Amino acid sequence: MSSPVESFRPRALSGSSPTRIRSWDDARTHAEKALEVHAPPDRHDERWRYTRAQDFLPPLARSNETTASAERKLGTELTTPAPSEEILLLEDGKIGDPEARRRDGLRHGVTLRTMREAWTEDPALMKRIVLSSPIRDRYFVWWNTAHLDDGYVIVVPRERPHDRPLQILWQSPNAVVVRRLLLVLEPGARLDLVEGEAAYPNQLRHLVRDIHLDREATLHHALLDAPGVHENWLWTTGVVVDEGAAYHALGVHAGARKARHEICVDLSGSWAQATLDAAVLLPSKHVFDLQTEIVHRADATESRQRVHSATAARATAVYGGTIVVESATKGVVAHQQSRGLLLDPASDINSRPELHIRSDDVLCTHGASIGAIDPEGLFYLQSRGLNASQARALLLRAFALRVLETFPAAASEVLRTALAKRLEVLVRLLVPEVAL
Amino acid sequence: MNNEQPLLDVRNLWIKAQDQFILNGLDLRIGLGEVHAIMGPNGSGKSTLVQSLAGHPGYTIEKGEISFDGEDLLTLTPEERARRGLFLAFQYPVEIAGLGNGYFLKAAVNAVREARGQTPYDAVEFLKVFRELAPLVGLGQDFLERGVNAGFSGGEKKRNEILQMLLLEPRLTLLDETDSGLDVDALKLVARGVNATRSKDRSIVLVTHYQRLLDYIDPDVVHILIKGRIVRSGTRELAREIEREGYEPLLTAMA
Ligand SMILES: Nc1ncnc2c1ncn2[C@@H]1O[C@H](COP(=O)(O)OP(=O)(O)O)[C@@H](O)[C@H]1O
């Protein structure tokens, strides 16, 4: 079996080396060539057993229904701004309002540019990102580049006050949406980012994020998807974490017809840290496939992953968690834990840890458990007067909210509240399906 | 014991768990306002009795009748029993990490209040009641934020059980070894909580291994449960006798 890590290594493309990319057009040409040479990933790849490449390639079979206002609402309510917050609204693939671009979110030296602009104005930065991105040789990243009109580049300097979260709501009713975000935190910068996607029925959505955290930078990242049973979406996220920097992500997911998040974190500098936590709460028939990869390349790097998945009838939750510890690294710590709660016996939770440890000086733990609702917990709550469905709802809520308990305390209150609210919404969506 | 209809009436109860009889024809009557102690060696079926009374689904009632306040208890779900005023303080309270204690307590007390036709507490009212009751068992407000029993010490778990009893105002309280594993100070706090609920329309069953608890809570009747049956009933003096001589003489007599 070929290691998935090997398969991420760049392969030579005739006449097109990423080192020659000098502009946005070069990047697209390179991606187009790559797509000619490489086939989409197939099922022989362990990480593509539950969702398939075809799920994310247009055209998707579509029904004629176009309205699902309930779903639409769910996507938008989560980022309803409070006046004190900084909002960046990306609408229809464009920045909603040029005035808002200056007014909200982008003060304190934060810059927002399109990728085309960034290649012209700061090619050195763009080149650095392209060459170091841990996801640069993935099929769907090339696909994204080749099909993208343009993307966004956000650079956050150290001066920006970190107690003000930035909120991004991606919103477009188009049938196929291709998005790209490059986020750079300069040395010592701190950002709390709440990022959500609005759902439209029968949509196919692609989002690629490249996140670069320079020395001592910290990003708390709340990732909120929008539940919709009639859409497919794929997120591919690459994160480079430099010396002393920290990336802390918590995803709250309801999945979709087919939903997948690949997230690849390079802990490239010593003392770099990463947290990849997720609460996956899937209503009936939803699918969510989470594939993480954390590569410890430097000494004293630490990672922690905690994934809690609950599934209603015929839902499928997949978690493939890969940890790579490169040779000659010292003092690496890596923890991975996954817990599954089958709300219905006819649902499916798959958890697959994969460890590639090439160093001796490592503390690595991993554990996975899957079960139904604990009958002793249920009886305890019933013996206090709660009926069976109330008791189940409380146990589900507890299971979901636990991921929030261990999320780094340094995250701002706004971010924590956004996550907690989202968790409550998804628990409420699931409760009718939990009550037998 | 008074002659009126007892609050709890257990007749000829036979209970099985995993194909084994644990209770073998047990009889027990608890009158209104009475405090009973049930003592017995480990494994004699004390927890099985009280868990079954609360409706634990893991036990099969093979034979027998249980009436609670004149109603057939065996037809009721665990929550219906709780709503009618039956409360079990667990020997091993269940840990539910992630569920805030305050959230849980409020949900429980309101479920019971609504069933009784009382208006549910809002957040402010609940907090007021909590502040009145929590000090009785030595618990502070920080305790509302913690997960239900998660990471609690043995003593904290037992005090949490008593606090729930105080909040739910049951008519029949079953305390399953609430005294075990407690130091003297914690024991006094628990006893204070229990004594605070003693009244002429509330009954209490103390399941205990030692007579130590009875120094603080004075029972009207003491029963000895051995091998799934009540083998002797008496006054406090019976508990003292057990304390002096152990269960050996009783077990020998049964053999
Ligand atoms: N759920 C169960 N399944 C099988 N055996 C049980 C179960 N519960 C209790 N028992 C057995 O029944 C006997 C009585 O247990 P228990 O009621 O816990 O006693 P006590 O509380 O008096 O110590 C013990 O032998 C115990 O192992």
Ligand SMILES: [Mg+2]
């Ligand atoms: Mg016991």
